[in-house]
Amino acid sequence: MCSPEIVRRARDGVPQPSRRALFGLAGITALAAVSPAPALAAPRPGAVVDLTHTLTPQLPVWPGNPPIAMVPVAWHASGGFGQLALGYWEHTGTHLDAPAHRIPGGATTEALAVEDLLAPLVVIDISAKAAVDADAVVTVADLDRWRARHGEIPERAFVAMYSGWERRIAEPSTFLNLDPQGRPHAPGFSGEAAEYLVAQCGIVGVGVDTLSLDCGADPDYGAHTAVLGAGRYGVEMLANLATVPPIGARVVVGAPKHAGGTGGPCRVLALT
Amino acid sequence: MCSPEIVRRARDGVPQPSRRALFGLAGITALAAVSPAPALAAPRPGAVVDLTHTLTPQLPVWPGNPPIAMVPVAWHASGGFGQLALGYWEHTGTHLDAPAHRIPGGATTEALAVEDLLAPLVVIDISAKAAVDADAVVTVADLDRWRARHGEIPERAFVAMYSGWERRIAEPSTFLNLDPQGRPHAPGFSGEAAEYLVAQCGIVGVGVDTLSLDCGADPDYGAHTAVLGAGRYGVEMLANLATVPPIGARVVVGAPKHAGGTGGPCRVLALT
Numbered sequence: 162m163c164s165p166e167i168v169r170r171a172r173d174g175v176p177q178p179s180r181r182a183l184f185g186l187a188g189i190t191a192l193a194a195v196s197p198a199p200a201l202a203a204p205r206p207g208a209v210v211d212l213t214h215t216l217t218p219q220l221p222v223w224p225g226n227p228p229i230a231m232v233p234v235a236w237h238a239s240g241g242f243g244q245l246a247l248g249y250w251e252h253t254g255t256h257l258d259a260p261a262h263r264i265p266g267g268a269t270t271e272a273l274a275v276e277d278l279l280a281p282l283v284v285i286d287i288s289a290k291a292a293v294d295a296d297a298v299v300t301v302a303d304l305d306r307w308r309a310r311h312g313e314i315p316e317r318a319f320v321a322m323y324s325g326w327e328r329r330i331a332e333p334s335t336f337l338n339l340d341p342q343g344r345p346h347a348p349g350f351s352g353e354a355a356e357y358l359v360a361q362c363g364i365v366g367v368g369v370d371t372l373s374l375d376c377g378a379d380p381d382y383g384a385h386t387a388v389l390g391a392g393r394y395g396v397e398m399l400a401n402l403a404t405v406p407p408i409g410a411r412v413v414v415g416a417p418k419h420a421g422g423t424g425g426p427c428r429v430l431a432l433t
Numbered sequence: 434m435c436s437p438e439i440v441r442r443a444r445d446g447v448p449q450p451s452r453r454a455l456f457g458l459a460g461i462t463a464l465a466a467v468s469p470a471p472a473l474a475a476p477r478p479g480a481v482v483d484l485t486h487t488l489t490p491q492l493p494v495w496p497g498n499p500p501i502a503m504v505p506v507a508w509h510a511s512g513g514f515g516q517l518a519l520g521y522w523e524h525t526g527t528h529l530d531a532p533a534h535r536i537p538g539g540a541t542t543e544a545l546a547v548e549d550l551l552a553p554l555v556v557i558d559i560s561a562k563a564a565v566d567a568d569a570v571v572t573v574a575d576l577d578r579w580r581a582r583h584g585e586i587p588e589r590a591f592v593a594m595y596s597g598w599e600r601r602i603a604e605p606s607t608f609l610n611l612d613p614q615g616r617p618h619a620p621g622f623s624g625e626a627a628e629y630l631v632a633q634c635g636i637v638g639v640g641v642d643t644l645s646l647d648c649g650a651d652p653d654y655g656a657h658t659a660v661l662g663a664g665r666y667g668v669e670m671l672a673n674l675a676t677v678p679p680i681g682a683r684v685v686v687g688a689p690k691h692a693g694g695t696g697g698p699c700r701v702l703a704l705t
Contacts, residue, residue: 209547209548210547211547211690215543216689216691216692217691217692229691231691231693235522237536237537242534243535243695244522245523246520246522246523247519247521247691248519248520249519250506250507250518250519251516262514262516263509263513265515275481276480278481278700279685385514413551415688415700416700417488418487418698418700419501419698420487420488423514423516427700428700430547430550
């Protein structure tokens with residue numbers, strides 16, 4: 162027998178209602194439906210902050226993608242060890258976008274430079290405008306405002322958008338926020354801001370607390386194209402960005418390393 | 434169409450001959466079959482060293498476990514993005530052992546303390562005795578010798594065994610090294626050394642460059658039991674341990690964070 166706790170969690174994870182909840186709702190949800198903002202608490206210097214959501218079958222996924230499947234395949238009672246089999250599409254949970262996700266022939270997961278997985282962390286907070294506009298984006302003007310307040314963006318930084326969207330994560334319909342045409346509406350980077358970060362700031366990658374580097378309203382995926390097209394990487398569905406400073410922390414991106422991958426779930430830690 | 438490169442890698446990954454190679458060979462392989470030792474090169478201070486093997490279907494897996502499966506499910510030409518579906522058992526590639534792997538009701542992947550994923554890295558080199566004894570183990574005497582030379586093991590360290598076994602990784606039959614009864618023979622920690630590290634040194638976890646924290650000859654899995662039973666974690670199949678110093682680097686363990694997991698592939702980086 163497997164650990165009862167493991168069996169229970171795996172069984173409870175089977176998403177009977179969640180697929181309907183994810184894909185059946187069409188209206189853009191009211192902002193009143195989201196949870197209140199978390200209290201901002203600066204971490205002590207030397208702390209490790211987890212920027213990773215726990216991956217469950219209930220987490221929102223991009224429309225059409227399945228939730229993660231977890232099935233016990235080994236049991237303590239029969240061999241002394243428990244083990245699950247996992248099945249998922251790569252772009253699930255807090256996950257990496259490798260260049261190959263957007264760019265045919267682009268770098269795959271195992272080809273990312275390991276030096277780029279440790280970087281200064283920059284957080285651009287657009288939660289105020291995202292609270293009243295689901296299609297809000299990080300603009301070049303936002304970057305200019307950040308620089309006026311905090312100084313230059315360091316070389317080889319990882320630049321993350323904090324939109325406050327993770328407050329919606331317990332309710333996938335509000336996190337996805339589909340319009341009547343089934344298109345998600347959530348904040349992201351503008352294509353211009355992404356191009357600026359790549360060309361002017363020499364970033365290693367960008368991150369968002371939503372499901373896409375682009376806002377849902379961008380049919381051209383300008384941010385994906387700018388970042389991944391330049392051989393840089395993205396991380397989507399980051400957690401806890403409200404608890405790290407705008408500058409001063411470092412991020413470690415525990416990128417997956419399967420051969421030929423276009424991305425995948427990754428552990429992301431901020432070192433303050 | 435998917436990127437031809439991704440399709441090629443996913444297709445080439447289908448392990449037609451490897452399963453037979455993994456499970457069909459019974460003899461303990463000759464030591465002469467392994468590759469020569471890698472040159473030791475100290476990394477520059479501030480460097481990031483990748484302690485993670487690229488995860489492919491050709492990598493050795495524990496007898497009876499399947500190789501990773503990777504299948505394209507999205508294509509650039511039809512939607513602008515490529516994506517793979519992944520299927521694997523958790524204890525595949527460079528991977529984490531959570532306490533729940535060995536201990537019914539033990540901590541699962543998402544419950545590990547995030548502070549324990551960044552730790553001083555200690556490397557215990559037993560490659561000399563492992564070169565002539567496939568059942569060599571890290572003993573308490575080895576730990577004493579290490580301390581006499583390098584000083585006390587720091588509090589909350591991650592202690593890794595370097596046995597040189599990764600030189601065999603391209604040939605799964607020599608890496609697994611099955612005896613006529615089908616039992617693997619490869620180095621690990623003795624149960625006593627693992628208990629000592631937990632009880633006397635306050636470690637956060639242990640790592641090995643083989644497929645098991647225990648040497649294959651230990652039917653009681655003493656190292657697994659000591660480490661995971663104390664709520665600490667293990668990492669198996671580490672890479673490149675010959676290229677990091679015995680003391681002085683820090684390790685970041687990019688542990689998976691799926692709910693209820695017993696472990697899983699993880700990106701492990703040494704910061705020198």
